[in-house]
Amino acid sequence: MSSAPAYTPRHGAVYPSLAGTTVLITGGGSGIGEEIVRSFARQGARTAFIDIIEEPSRALVAEMRAEGHEVVFERADLTDIEATRGAIERIRAAIGPIAVLINNAAHDERASIDDVTPEFWDSRQAVNLKHQFFCAQAVYKDMVARGAGSIVNIGSFAYVAGVENLTPYLAAKSGVIGLTRGLARELGVHGIRVNCVMPGFVxxxxxxxxxxxxxxxxxxxxxxxxxxxxxxADIARVILFFASDESGVCTNQAYVADAGWT
Structure with a gap:
């Protein structure tokens, strides 16, 4: 892509509704999640994240706190639902009831059809789909109590594009769309919005x-x-919009942010 014209994004929008809001992000220690953490913290949100990786996560917390932002990290393996529930309880005790949940954690490990075992299949669903439901289950009552909330599930353009050797991942990510639609219908009566953002090749x-x-x-x-x-940062900006009050009538949607690939 060396022939592509250079592009430097301008500073992103400021969302006053996010200032002081309690936000929980899964998989916030690296990749897209790391930038999501930075973006919410710089909006003035009370930001917490869960990840299994320790050193990069603690370095991110130190970076954000040095900038004057409130960020909390809890270590947990998100495929362990009880451990995840415990991490969420500790986060709630630290920053208060959760108003925004960003279900970001995922892992796109490749495998050809002949290399997929039942164990591998189950592990891919656990890391890419299962925890999204149980994190929502663990925090939605906080949102019910405040009469509003936003859940953003991270999917992927890859299941639409049909990327090779990713079948278990693609199955899970297509499932995120169904999860989003189910939760949006069930939780909308409480003022909780549920959307999906599908990043491209980031x-x-x-x-x-x-x-x-x-x-x-x-x-x-x-x-x-x-x-x-x-x-x-391109993906984080989209997520900020769906988390903020600016998207107040947006729910039950799957938004593709892939620069027009699909």
Whole structure:
């Protein structure tokens, strides 16, 4: 993509409704999640995140606190539902009832059809889908009590594009759409909005280290309508909108942010 014109995004919008709001993000220690944490903290939200990785997560907390922002980290394996519930209880005790949930954590491990075992299949559903429901279950009553809330589930454009050797991941991410629609219908009566954001090929460190070759860059350039790389901040900005009051009548939706690939 070296032939793509340079593009430097301007500063993002400020959402007054997020200031002082309690926000919980899963998988906030790296990748897109790391930028989501930064973005909410810089909006003045009381921000907490769960991740399994310790050192990068603690470094992010230190970075944000050095900027004067309130950020809390709890370590938990999100595939362990009881451990996740415990982490959420500790976060609630630290920052108060949860008003916004960002179900971000995921893992796009590749495997061909012959390499997929029942155990691998179940592990992919657990890390990419199952915890989203149980995190919502654990926090929605906080939102009921305040008469409003926002849940943003992170899906992926990949299941629409049909990326190779990702079938269990694609199955889980398509399931995020069904989860979003089910929760939106069930929780809407309480003023809780539930939406899904489906990122495109985002240039996280993991993607750059593992998958972004010159050939892949060429494919991205050819297929995206916008001829530039998608950065984590691009996705975080979309999520901020769906979390804020500016999207007050938006629910039961799946928004694709893939620079026009699909």
């Amino acid at each position: 240039m996280t460190k993991r993607q750059l280290d593992l998958w972004v070759t010159p050939e892949v860059e060429k494919t991205i350039y050819e297929r995206q309508c916008l001829k530039r790389k998608i950065q984590p």
